[in-house]
Amino acid sequence: MVSLTDRNYKPEIVSPAGNLEKMKLAVKYGADAVYFGGKEFNLRDQSGNFSFEEIKEGLRICRHAGVKSIFLMNSFLHEKDIENAKEYIKQIRDFAFNAVMVSDPGMLMLLKEAGIKPDIHLSTQMSTLNRMSIGFWKDAGIKRIVLARETTLDEIKSIREHTDAEIEIFAHGALCVSYSGRCLLSRFLSGRDANQGSCAHPCRWNYALVEEKRAGSHLEIIEHAAGTEILSSKDLSLINVLPDYVNAGVNAFKLEGRMKSLYYAANITRIYKHALQTIINKNDYSKFLPFYTDELDLVSHRPYTGDLFNEFNNLEFNEIPYIKKVLFLGYAISAGKDETEAYIKTFNPVYLNEEIDAIYPIINSNIKDCKIAVKEIIDEDKNETVEMARPDKIYLIRFNKAIDSDAILRRRLKIA
Helix, strand or coil: CCCCCCCCCCCEEEEECCCHHHHHHHHHCCCCEEEEEECCCCCCCCCCCECHHHHHHHHHHHHHHCCEEEEEECCCCCHHHHHHHHHHHHHHCCCCCCEEEECCHHHHHHHHHCCCCCEEEECHHHCCCCHHHHHHHHHCCCCEEECCCCCCHHHHHHHHHHCCCEEEEEEEEECCCCHHHCCCHHHHHHCCCHHHCCCCCHHHCCCEEECCCCCCCEEECCCECCECCCCCCCEEECHHHHHHHHHCCCCEEEECCCCCCHHHHHHHHHHHHHHHHHHHCCCCHHHHHHHHHHHHCCCCECCEECCCCCCCCCCCCCCCCCECCEEEEEEEEEECCCCCEEEEEECCCEECCCEEEEECCCECCECCCEEEEEEEEEECCCCEEECEECCCCEEEEEECCCCCCCCEEEEECCCC
């Protein structure tokens, strides 16, 4: 069993990188490892994903920052996919990933046959819940197992007592109503197979009841103004109980969100990274916990739960509204002419004279977040000062105080 007293026990934060831009910010904001996929054979084909050139650049970024790279080959193979998978593996075989993650034993066999050199990690999709299964996968050459999301804390403690295999769990993000994410609902309702990366997320759709003898007559199931999610789960957040999981010997904490925003990936990364460092350094966790929970409430999310769906102590249905309290405005890509200026890549409008939030990576418990006012917006393409920075452009913006070149900007929303 590992513990905080073991010199080699250094738990990691594993952050989502849906595309190269998200990877850069996850790395900058404190990820120990990032997970990402190519254009084929991963379970998020709706995210941007990485071309071969982007894989090369991503690996360069990771090496430079000392961050581990985990490449996803975790879709399930149908018979018709085998030859294409062989060809794709040939094309990625020489990339220096730290690890490749799989779900399908067939994919594992193909990677072995190709002589793949990185470590192999096993996805949560394989529903690993016990030490016997871990022993089986370890014998098959798996270095790290991402446990099933249904694994309880007590089960993790027992698993750790009986194996020295690396174990990883999900710590934050969207949950799926199906067992370990292996859902057939999307394929049944839309023809898009979730187990091959094309989930249409039908569990988030609104539904109605229809009386079979009165065609076209339906009864809406209304639980709250935003709609009905009788199949939709809460979002996972282990921030309140993270010390328990660290003390149980978990090696890595995965943050879900490859299809979420740059701001989401960066902010949850910095919060969980600082939380983990606080635990490891045996500092006062309760001192920082209000800050952690406040910041995690300021990313878009559904109501949080620390035990999947509260299935053990809450049998009644609760509404699952989507919560959004801030708008991601953009981030600094480089310094300006002095410390009060920065070149900002915008994702939403930024207005002259408005006061917004600037957040930063947390280094040595130095929380630099602050309110900052926009004093001047310069459109250098037009060589003029403007009153609004439009989305999807780069502007030189001057503020009322110093801004670092790694800042992320957000606007607090007025919630009725």
